[in-house]
Amino acid sequence: MTKRIALVTGGMGGIGEAISIRLHDVGHAVVVTYSPSNTGADDWLAKMEATGRQFRAYPVDVADYASCQRCAAQIKAEIGPIDILVNNAGITRDSSFKKLEKEAWDAVLSTNLDSVFNMTKQWYEDMTTRGWGRIVNISSVIGCKGGFGQTNYAAAKAGMHGFTKSLALEVARKGVTVNTVSPGFIATRMVTAVPDEIMQSKILPEIPVGRLGQPEEVAALVAYLCSQDAAFVTGANISINGGQHL
Numbered sequence: 030m031t032k033r034i035a036l037v038t039g040g041m042g043g044i045g046e047a048i049s050i051r052l053h054d055v056g057h058a059v060v061v062t063y064s065p066s067n068t069g070a071d072d073w074l075a076k077m078e079a080t081g082r083q084f085r086a087y088p089v090d091v092a093d094y095a096s097c098q099r100c101a102a103q104i105k106a107e108i109g110p111i112d113i114l115v116n117n118a119g120i121t122r123d124s125s126f127k128k129l130e131k132e133a134w135d136a137v138l139s140t141n142l143d144s145v146f147n148m149t150k151q152w153y154e155d156m157t158t159r160g161w162g163r164i165v166n167i168s169s170v171i172g173c174k175g176g177f178g179q180t181n182y183a184a185a186k187a188g189m190h191g192f193t194k195s196l197a198l199e200v201a202r203k204g205v206t207v208n209t210v211s212p213g214f215i216a217t218r219m220v221t222a223v224p225d226e227i228m229q230s231k232i233l234p235e236i237p238v239g240r241l242g243q244p245e246e247v248a249a250l251v252a253y254l255c256s257q258d259a260a261f262v263t264g265a266n267i268s269i270n271g272g273q274h275l
């Protein structure tokens with residue numbers, strides 16, 4: 030396999046961490062970005078180093094275009110252009126629509142959706158110029174079916190689908206694929222933060238496979254989409270949700 034340079038936003042936690050590890054373990058050089066408010070970045074790098082894995086890590090506020098520009102300029106100067114971009118960074122600020130504050134709407138839309146524009150804009154032209162690239166946007170089952178208390182998150186995740194299909198059309202002839210992966214409920218801190226009563230009474234009963242997904246299961250799918258084998262898969266939204274939404 031050709032060794033590529035991959036960048037994973039939010040690459041130190043949850044699904045992002047599993048993707049970083051998987052892309053590393055299949056032989057790519059992996060750059061992870063993390064939120065400037067994350068004080069555990071050095072500890073994470075040390076933890077990975079202890080398992081024999083080396084990553085380059087950069088702080089960036091993916092919701093902020095100027096921060097993404099600065100981060101990309103630094104990565105290009107220190108490492109070079111990237112081949113694989115995984116737009117994974119995301120947050121939830123769940124609230125019934127009645128109680129949803131404008132600030133929580135803006136935070137979720139900018140972190141989950143503006144971020145896809147902000148980061149993709151920095152890299153896609155290098156990919157088209159060089160004739161090879163992979164862009165994978167991590168959406169959610171919530172973007173397909175909606176979620177109680179998640180108008181903000183669902184809107185952002187659904188928006189990623191339209192972005193993905195449109196950009197896929199624009200870059201298809203240049204060797205660049207753009208796809209969306211829509212995980213269901215995966216065993217990460219984001220999901221285990223859901224009140225237990227709601228998890229037991231509302232969410233788990235709706236998953237035909239009968240359990241939460243594992244981050245590694247999502248990472249394996251992302252690694253496939255980033256591979257040469259997936260050259261004919263573009264503009265797709267691939268669900269990985271235990272049958273929750275077919």
Ligand code: CAA
Binds near residue numbers: 223
């Ligand atoms: N489906 C149906 N009804 C639900 C529900 C659900 N998923 N969640 C809550 N309700 C119901 C409650 O049972 C309750 O009903 P009653 O009034 O009859 O008792 C009513 O809605 C109000 O619920 P709360 O008392 O919890 O109201 P709240 O205002 O305190 O909180 C909430 C509302 C923030 C939405 C809270 O219910 C909650 O956190 N729900 C879980 C949201 C969720 O599933 N988030 C997923 C996060 S993980 C993720 O998003 C990752 C991914 O990509 C899949």
